[in-house]
Amino acid sequence: MTSPEIELKVLMLASLNGDAASHRVLLDRLSRHLRAYYKGKLARIGRGAAEAEDLVQEAVLAVHFKRHTYDPLEPLTPWVHAIARYKLIDFLRRNRTSLTDVPIDEADEVMAHDDNLSAESSFDLKRLMQRLPEKTRCSIVAVKLDGQSVAEAAERCGISESGVKVNIHRGLKTLAALIAKETRA
Amino acid sequence: MKTDELVEMLSIDAKPVARTTLVRTLSLAGAASGIAALVIACVVFGVRADLMEERALTFLFVKLAFTVGIVGLALVYLTKLVRPGGERRTQPFLVALPFLAIIALAAISLGLAPRSHWDTMILGDEWLECLLSVPIIAIVPFAISIWAVRRGAPTDLARTGAVAGLVAGGVSAMAYALHCTDDSLPFVAVWYGGTIALCTLAGAALGPRLLRW
Known part of the structure; x- marks a missing residue:
């Protein structure tokens, strides 16, 4: 499995320097990885694509507004994974789903696949x-x-x-x- | 809403992001907490009258070493915890070091003293005042710490809240040390250590509610 870590980290560093084009590509590519991640997680507990898309957007917003918390000396994947997982657990708690339904996962899992079949989120x-x-x-x-x-x-x-x-x-x-x-x- | 639309919108907001913002915010919050606690302690409680006497200074030094040590280590730990996934990359045992040190010193000092002195050494004159003052002085520093931590993105809210409480309890006890006239190591270990631990527990309990993002 080749990880997109290196490419995405380059984009992230450019984005932190204020490069709007890199920022956009970064968010776009991350949203595909996040979509695949959340669809996989939610399928296991019988939730649909629209809810996965809500989570994708929450995580993209978090990546954007919390990007100053990324430490450039560290790899990007664990940072993205921590945000993605935090938003997932928050979602499960809101929906009163037992946390035991989600096994502990490795950071790489968040970058393992991508999915560009986007749905509409429920946010109007x-x-x-x-x-x-x-x-x-x-x-x-x-x-x-x-x-x-x-x-x-x-x-x-x-x-x-x-x-x-x-x-x-x-x-x-x-x-x-x-x-x-x-x-x- | 489509995610593409969201990404589009967010990309207009691209601009250089300073990498040191987070550490600077936390350092500022640490300094502001310290100043707030000192002002409250001096205005509300007043500085002990015998501050410049040798014995008082020695114990003030011990109390400050204990509390400043806690605040310093807790702030270092906090700079890790405010980043997503930070809890996976750190070991919390370092912040326990000042507590272990003061407990060891207290045990030695009790061991060297006759058993009949133990009660006064542990309870001092003002244990109740200490028990109440440290958490009260800690309220403003706690609010400042929580404000600073909310600039970040902690993913272990209970633990981050606990460390924010530890910082607040630490600066509060540091400021209270200027007022407190109970000079014995067991007193410092039990009542300073105990009230700081109490603030830590309160932070752990409040963290998940206050720090959500």
Whole structure:
């Protein structure tokens, strides 16, 4: 079994240096590994692909917002695995599934397979976005969903370019918090 | 929502991430906890009147060595625990060292003293005050430690909470040492060690609720 450790770690280091393209490729590739990991785990307890996708997204959000906790001197796989497993155990606890259903696994397992057959998660982006402040929502919609540049977004939303960036950062944090809240409802 | 959409959105938020943030946050929290505890101890309890006398200074030194040792080792341990999977890469026995040292010293000092002195050596004059003060002073430092740990991503919440409690108990006992006039090793071992252990247990109990992410 060849592990994607080396490739992914290179992407992670570039991403920590602020390289947006690497960051995106990293999250994309990790999401496939996480999907395969969670589908495998959840299949054993009779849960479906949508729930696996919820977990994939929770873990991707955690990788993004907790990336400053990665120590570049250490391999990446155990770090990703610890996050993936933490989110899995959290999910099982929420759903009152006995923890004994999930055997202890090795860190490599999280990178062992990938799966790009993505499903829709149960998080409704449009509905969650409604709960963001207006300028924040405007910034995210403009840059991401409508593909405008930061300068265009600034003009459209009536704020400065740095304001757009700050709004996007805060907005994504709020979205992550809303998703976390939803999973706990 | 599709995961691709999420990845797209998150990638706009790519920016350089400082690798030292976490350690800096914890060091700052350690310093802030210490200052908070010192201020509370000095304002609420006051510094012991005989602080500058030789015997008082000797015991102050012992108490500080014990508590600062605990805080230092606990903070080092905490910097590991705040990273995902950090609990797998560390051994907790190091933080027990100051406790073992003070228990050994206390046992020796009891062994050298006549049995009739043991009660006063262990109970001192103010054991009840110590029992109450250390946990009370620890509240603010505990809140600061928990705030700092929440910047990270611990995956063993009970253990991380326990170590945050240990840091808080340690700085609290350190500050209380400026006030406390009970100068005997068994007193320090039982009441300082005991109240710090109590803070650790409280942290372990609260960790899973306070540290979830």
